[in-house]
Amino acid sequence: MTLIPRSIPLINDPQVVHALAARWRRTRTLLLLSAGVLPVAIGIVCVVLAGMTSAGQRIMPWWSAIPAVAAAACAWALLSWLRRNGLSDPHSWLPATTLMTGAQLVLGVLPGSGIALRLSPGAAIAVKALCAAGVLGAGSASALARMAHRSLLATPVLELGSTAFPLVVAGDGSRVVIGIDRIDWTTRGGSRVDAGVSFVRIRRVTAQANAIVLHTASGSWTVPVADPASVLALLRRRIEWWEERRDVAAEREERRYRDLVGLLAAVSGEAKRGGVRVSVDSNGVTTGITLDPAVRDLDPDVLAAHLMACVHKARSDARRQVEDLVLDHAAAKASH
Incomplete structure (x- = not known):
């Protein structure tokens, strides 16, 4: 089973897949390294440290294996999260990777190094080298996770509107988040304002100087942005993508309902x-x-x-x- 698919998840449009293929390849490589290879390597470092505690010991103390087990559990948790629902939220890659690799350091590398130094003082140089490798691996994993996120979303392109990735557009005193079924924004002009509108309420979207306008049945919302034209194009593309998915889901549900009615009959x-x-x-x-x-x-x-x-x-x-x-x-x- 492939940990990270070779094509962007939840995309059926070949043109979008082709347009984002190069960007996704870079992102996928960086994400595999940050959330897969390096956390597993840190876990291996902890296993080696646990093995070094048995040097000169007839019986390896059972508690010396706890750091290795904790580090392996953190690596497994990170991989499981990424496989299940982490791919759809690139903004969580850095926090999740930093949290798990940090936990590997606190629960695995550092206590494992301390135990190894205490029980195997003759291998102090090797233990310190492994400890440094663990710290370096955790730092590198966080840096690569940040690079993966920036590689995919730092420069928004129109095709990203046809994906399930949340798109964040930051400007002077404003932050706009285009989600999978709604748009949220924060402005800090004098006082902080947090607001949001679901796509189902939006009737049309227009642009004006330094802002986009969301027209709903209950009124209009003006969202300040630095580049109204690009944000307007992204938002319209995302709304079209959402409508297509909604129609497909409705057709699928109607078909399943008809099947259920037939079975009940x-x-x-x-x-x-x-x-x-x-x-x-x-x-x-x-x-x-x-x-x-x-x-x-x-x-x-x-x-x-x-x-x-x-x-x-x-x-x-x-x-x-x-x-x-x-x-x-x-x-x-x-x-x-």
């Missing part, structure tokens, strides 16, 4: 007792009653009891099938 609960067979539909309405010849000898009250018992059991069977179908539908919807 085909639900049939059945029950049999004492020569009586009853079937009901998904609404619990009786659709068929079959009586074996043996029921002719049954007392009417007994036959009625068999009928009622079969109806209740068939309805319970149909209800269980309906619940299973609805739960499966909800689980499939949540997974998307």
Whole structure:
């Protein structure tokens, strides 16, 4: 399984993929080094330090392995986060990498070096060299994470509007964040103002001198920006991308709903007792009653009891099938 895909996630437009291919290759390489190779290398350093504590010792103290385990756990947590949801937020690459590699230093490299120096004083030079390598690796990982973010988003291009990456445009006293379904901005002209508008509320967007104007059903918002033309183009591109994804999601949900309705229509609960067979539909309405010849000898009250018992059991069977179908539908919807 590839840790970081070779193409930008959540993009189906070949033109966008081609336009951002070179930028993504640089970013992917830097991100693999910062969040993959270097944290794993720091974990290996901690494992080596733990191994050095056994030099001259008949039995390696169990607690000397704790720093190595902690460092390995931090590396695994960083890789898991990156694989699951970290790729969609480049602005979190630096904080997450700094946090995890810093934790590797505090929980792994530094205590591991102290334990190794105490239990293996003859290997002081090697221990110090490994400690320095761990510190250098953590610093380099943070620097590379910053470079990965800057390589991808430092110079916004129009094609980035068709991606899921949050786009940040900073100007004189303002900061605009174009998300996947809304735009937020902060201004500091005299007093700080934080505001935001979801794309579903925006009717149209226009530009004016040093600002863009968001027209909604409840009024207009003026957002100050340094380059209105480029921000306007990015925002329009992102809104188009969002609308396309919304339409696709709506079509997919409508198709899944029709499939669910078809499956519910085909639900049939059945029950049999004492020569009586009853079937009901998904609404619990009786659709068929079959009586074996043996029921002719049954007392009417007994036959009625068999009928009622079969109806209740068939309805319970149909209800269980309906619940299973609805739960499966909800689980499939949540997974998307």
